[in-house]
């Protein structure tokens with residue numbers, strides 16, 4: 001299929017495709033038995049992300065099972081800090097652990113020039129997935145991604161997940177020169193990392209800013225909107241037609257300003273966002289994506305049907321991509337995903 005005919009790319013570029021295309025955040029993951037099998041064979045999570053054949057295989061699993069309109073590259077937002085040389089490990093049951101970055105010496109030690117070479121296996125995964133989609137799933141578009149500088153900086157400074165990333169936010173106030181240098185390093189490396197994904201065959205890009213909503217408005221403008229706008233501008237200069245999805249999680253009423261000023265084509269709504277509000281806050285040519293609660297996907301049945309239909313009703317007639325409001329939970333029954341696909345394919 002010609003790229004311009006893929007339903008996901010049409011919707012992300014501003015066309016009201018109906019029934020809407022769909023894919024799910026974390027659609028490849030531990031809720032799928034076939035993922036757990038490859039994950040066990042790989043041993044470590046970083047090993048899985050850096051072994052192209054395995055990463056390509058798990059990227060394709062949800063496409064084979066459900067025929068999703070989007071295949072998201074299997075990797076992680078923390079592969080950029082890993083490629084910059086910051087020690088990273090994924091400990092079972094504890095989430096990611098990084099060597100916390102707290103001073104100028106640590107920022108200066110980051111190896112921006114090494115990212116392309118260290119991430120070469122990830123770009124090879126992109127090539128393998130794209131070739132497999134072209135041959136076997138011609139309607140499905142390949143989505144590349146990265147974390148946004150602020151969210152990646154949260155993990156780099158804190159060293160692990162957190163409810164409020166207080167150390168990171170304090171650093172941004174107490175030493176904006178230091179925090180700004182880290183953000184600029186991430187803008188540069190993330191732009192390069194995403195460009196390499198496009199060169200390898202990614203057809204759309206998504207920027208995950210999971211912790212954007214922790215910031216008050218002035219900080220949000222400085223550390224979320226500005227760096228994201230810089231990345232989008234650089235990508236669009238070289239690839240004017242690549243659709244870019246922004247995910248400023250928990251941005252609330254700032255979603256309109258975020259969308260306008262960053263220049264993303266589509267904005268992903270988190271679970272707390274009212275789709276009707278989002279539809280009034282962004283221009284009608286901007287795509288919206290989201291935002292089913294991952295918890296109702298665990299429940300399934302009538303509750304799932306009701307919630308999915310409400311989102312479809314609110315989004316009918318505008319460019320829209322059906323998705324969750326956050327990543328799929330590992331206890332989700334795979335047959336509930338199949339139920340959701342049936343509901344969305346009828347268009348509500």
Ligand SMILES: Cc1c2[nH]c(c1CCC(=O)O)Cc1[nH]c(c(CCC(=O)O)c1C)Cc1[nH]c(c(CCC(=O)O)c1C)Cc1[nH]c(c(C)c1CCC(=O)O)C2
Nearest residue numbers: 025026027028029072073074075076077095096208210327
């Ligand atoms: C904050 C963040 C991370 N990673 C990501 C985000 C942004 C989105 C969000 O807010 O959820 C994004 C991400 N992580 C993963 C993907 C792959 C593509 C997909 O969506 O299917 C994507 C797009 C795989 C993964 N990334 C991770 C897993 C689970 C690891 C495993 O299989 O052992 C997967 C499938 C690990 C990870 N990676 C991260 C955390 C906090 C964790 C631990 C939580 C957990 O264990 O579920 C950082």
